[in-house]
Amino acid sequence: MEKFSSTSSSVSSFSTMLSYFAKYNNKRTMMVVLCIFTFFSLGLITLSGTQQQVLCRSGTLSSSYSDSTTSSQDSSMAAGRVKFIDLNQLEATSTAKERGEKVLILTPLKNAAKYLDRYFELIDKLTYPKHLISIAFLVSDTTDDTVDIIRRKADDMLNRSVKSNENNERNDNRYTERYDSVTIFEKDFDFDLPEDKRHTFELQPLRRSFMARSRNYLLSAALRDDHAWVLWLDVDLVYYPDTIIEDLQSVDVDVVVPNCLRETDDGSFWGYDKNNWQETDKSLAIQSKLDPDHVLLEGYYEFLTERYLMVDMPTHGDPLRKVPLDGVGATFTLVKSHVHREGANFPPYVYKHQVETEGFAKMAKAMGFGVYVIILLFPITLICIF
Ligand SMILES: Nc1nc2c(ncn2[C@@H]2O[C@H](COP(=O)(O)OP(=O)(O)O)[C@@H](O)[C@H]2O)c(=O)[nH]1
Numbered sequence: 001m002e003k004f005s006s007t008s009s010s011v012s013s014f015s016t017m018l019s020y021f022a023k024y025n026n027k028r029t030m031m032v033v034l035c036i037f038t039f040f041s042l043g044l045i046t047l048s049g050t051q052q053q054v055l056c057r058s059g060t061l062s063s064s065y066s067d068s069t070t071s072s073q074d075s076s077m078a079a080g081r082v083k084f085i086d087l088n089q090l091e092a093t094s095t096a097k098e099r100g101e102k103v104l105i106l107t108p109l110k111n112a113a114k115y116l117d118r119y120f121e122l123i124d125k126l127t128y129p130k131h132l133i134s135i136a137f138l139v140s141d142t143t144d145d146t147v148d149i150i151r152r153k154a155d156d157m158l159n160r161s162v163k164s165n166e167n168n169e170r171n172d173n174r175y176t177e178r179y180d181s182v183t184i185f186e187k188d189f190d191f192d193l194p195e196d197k198r199h200t201f202e203l204q205p206l207r208r209s210f211m212a213r214s215r216n217y218l219l220s221a222a223l224r225d226d227h228a229w230v231l232w233l234d235v236d237l238v239y240y241p242d243t244i245i246e247d248l249q250s251v252d253v254d255v256v257v258p259n260c261l262r263e264t265d266d267g268s269f270w271g272y273d274k275n276n277w278q279e280t281d282k283s284l285a286i287q288s289k290l291d292p293d294h295v296l297l298e299g300y301y302e303f304l305t306e307r308y309l310m311v312d313m314p315t316h317g318d319p320l321r322k323v324p325l326d327g328v329g330a331t332f333t334l335v336k337s338h339v340h341r342e343g344a345n346f347p348p349y350v351y352k353h354q355v356e357t358e359g360f361a362k363m364a365k366a367m368g369f370g371v372y373v374i375i376l377l378f379p380i381t382l383i384c385i386f
């Protein structure tokens, strides 16, 4: 509005000048004034256009296909620029928070509307600085309002007001409550299993193979050059400690998972994630006789693997005691981003008798990375809906 009124006042003073010069019949001077005026008007119009574009962009949700299409159209109009990014500077360390290292939270979703309130509530309680957190979703084969709910939540998370510190100063990043980014990717695989068949033994390799494809899609679409950490987080958790990111980072290993429990009807807690395990001499002996395409699964009586499951490991001692693993789930899995960047992802094919998350652990180990669990039940414990 301000800009518009200043432009219109220039126009009116210009016509006053014109009539003045017309009155005194000075054609040459009129031409000079006309040129100067045209020059300044064009400058004003260009400037106002640029500012509007910047204003529109700040505070918008960086999600949806159409949003990104618009921005790529914009950038295709701009002149190309060479980018130089020194990935040697990208580190994931035990003092990530102090060093301002960015964390990318990745969650695959399918008809997840009923879990999203709690999911966002828990993330919002995390003590890791919000401006260092990006969240990305891959929504597949979904018929409920998952995407709309995320859009609404994300709008708040990206545009909420900035908290002031004690002296009412608002210019310090440490006081921002806004997240770095929230991105929703949608990709259907047309894979549909009836709810009562989802966990049947025979269908697990196929189901897990589709999960692997979803995770790889999400990872390759969302990982930016400034993300130092990747946190795989399932949507259906009901509790985890606020400091869990810092706690897991403090043990400073390539891949780390916390223990994961579920609460039973009588109020006691039981180990949940059977995908966290160590190989044993017996399990390796069994595998040596198996067809290479045979997929092993935990928690099914149909085939006993003889592995040492994390849910059966003793839960006492140092709160941050770490135990090496050979297989992991992805209920809550923190990965230094270089592990993924160097090529460890989720095999949708059979790799060393595993697919998806346990296959990822096997791949990471084969590449020489460390894979661990922090075993003590409290404070690093999750309680999952099952
Ligand atoms: N993209 C995608 N996500 C899925 C699919 N099935 C489950 N999920 C998501 O993957 C995560 C783990 O799924 P869940 O059903 O809890 O697996 P479980 O804990 O092994 O039984 C959750 O965040 C789900 O919303 C699927 O077919 N496609």
Ligand SMILES: [Mg+2]
Pocket: 234, 236, 384, 385, 386
């Ligand atoms: Mg689950």
